[in-house]
Each structure stands twice: as C-alpha cells, then as structure tokens.
Amino acid sequence: MASWFDRITLRQIAFGAGAALVCLFAIGWATRDPPADKPYLKIAGSGFMFNYRVADAYYGFTAYVQKPVRNLSLLEASFEDPAGGPPHVVSTRLSPRTRQYSLRSPPLSGIEKDRPYGVDVRLIQAGDGAVLFSDHFTVTSQIADDILPKEPLTIGPGYTRNPRLSVDENHRG
16 A cells, blocks of 8 residues: 655656745745845944053944945944044945945044943945935943053053063062
C-alpha cells in the first residue's frame, strides 16, 4: 500500500514552493520600510568624552547615512560652546564608500554637569547646496570638566610622562 508521500508529484512540489515564495515575498513587501520615508541621516548616538591623560574634553555624535546622497555632499555640525563663545562648526565630506560618520567638537572648557548643550546637524547636497537633512538635539554631560588635570599627564604618541609635572620622589609611578 502506497503512502500519501509516494503520491506527491514534482509538479505539486513546484507549485507548493512557488506559493510559499509568493507568500514570503508578500509578507516582506508589507513589512518593509519604504526608502522614501526614511530620513537621509540617523543620529545613532552622542556624548561627552573626557581624556584625562591629555587633559582634553569634547563632545560629538555618530550618524548613519540611510539614503543615497551625492558624492562629496557636506555633513555639517554646529556645537554649542560651553564657555559661552560662538558655536564650533565642524564638517566632513561624504563618500560613497562610507555610511557611518562621527563628528566631534574641538577641545572644550567650561563643561558643566547635567547641563544640555545644543548640536545642530545639516546635510548639504553637493552641487546645488540643497539642505537634505536638518536636526537639533542636545548632549548632556554627567560630569564637569573640573575633574581634568590642569596640564596633560602625558605627551607625545608614546604616552611619555609630562616632564613639567612634579613627581613625588618617594612615589614610583
């Protein structure tokens, strides 16, 4: 006696596989995010960075390009100056080989704990100068910059001890 498995034909297998593919395609199409609905950039993260070795503090962010952009378009960020001066403007050119970009402010002073600092981001298209993306967000530090030493603890690429800093003769460091 033949089982039901022996009665399945190649045509039935092909039809079943085709129906399954059509169903999977329909589900994928229904759940996709249309590219036109995505913004050009996605700000992935931001924060303050304190480097005690070189007595340096700055803040920045990382952005991902989500839609095609012309080569050499400009990503520009304006960082609020914690010391009260004019904003620091930083920019970089976009390349078709890179989707992730990180921008940071120059070294800063006057950073206060729990105070939000504003960042304005713009994506300017190469050629016609059209602004493709614009956003404003804030970055808040959890510590103040008064934790940094007055002078760098190390100098140079090898982290050589700063000779201008006094070292206690009884302490080996």
